[in-house]
Amino acid sequence: MTHYQIWHAIELFAAEHGMSCSGLAKRSGLDPTTFNKSKRATIFGQPRWPSTCSISKILAATGASAQDFFKFITDDPATSEDTNKTNKAD
Numbered sequence: 301m302t303h304y305q306i307w308h309a310i311e312l313f314a315a316e317h318g319m320s321c322s323g324l325a326k327r328s329g330l331d332p333t334t335f336n337k338s339k340r341a342t343i344f345g346q347p348r349w350p351s352t353c354s355i356s357k358i359l360a361a362t363g364a365s366a367q368d369f370f371k372f373i374t375d376d377p378a379t380s381e382d383t384n385k386t387n388k389a390d
Contacts, residue, residue, distance in 0.1 A: 301373055303340075303347040309372035310335055310350060310358070317362050328361040330354060 314324040314335075321335035333339060334354060341348055359369060 303349060305373045306350060307335075307337075307340055309369060312372040313358065313362075313364075313369055317364075324358055324361075325354075328354070328357040330357060 310324070311321060314321045317324065319327065322332045325334040326332045335350070339348060355369065358364075359366065362368075
C-alpha cells in the first residue's frame with residue numbers, strides 16, 4: 301500500500317459519496333483542508349499520511365465499512381505513485 305494509493309482512495313471514496321475531499325472532511329467533522337493535496341507532503345517533501353482517526357471519521361460520517369473504503373486501494377499499476385508522476389510529466 302502506497303502513500304499515493306491511500307490518498308487516491310480518499311478521493312475516490314469522496315466521489316462515490318457525491319462529495320469533494322473538502323466536503324467529505326467537513327461532513328466528518330474535520331477541517332475542510334484536511335485532505336487537500338497541499339497537505340499530502342511536508343514542506344520538505346516528506347509524505348504526510350492521513351491518520352487512522354481521519355479514516356475512521358470518514359467511515360462513521362458516511363456509514364461505510366472499512367471494506368467499503370479499502371476497495372479503492374488496488375495494486376493496479378495505473379494507480380501507483382511512480383506511474384502517476386510519469387504521467388504528469390508527459
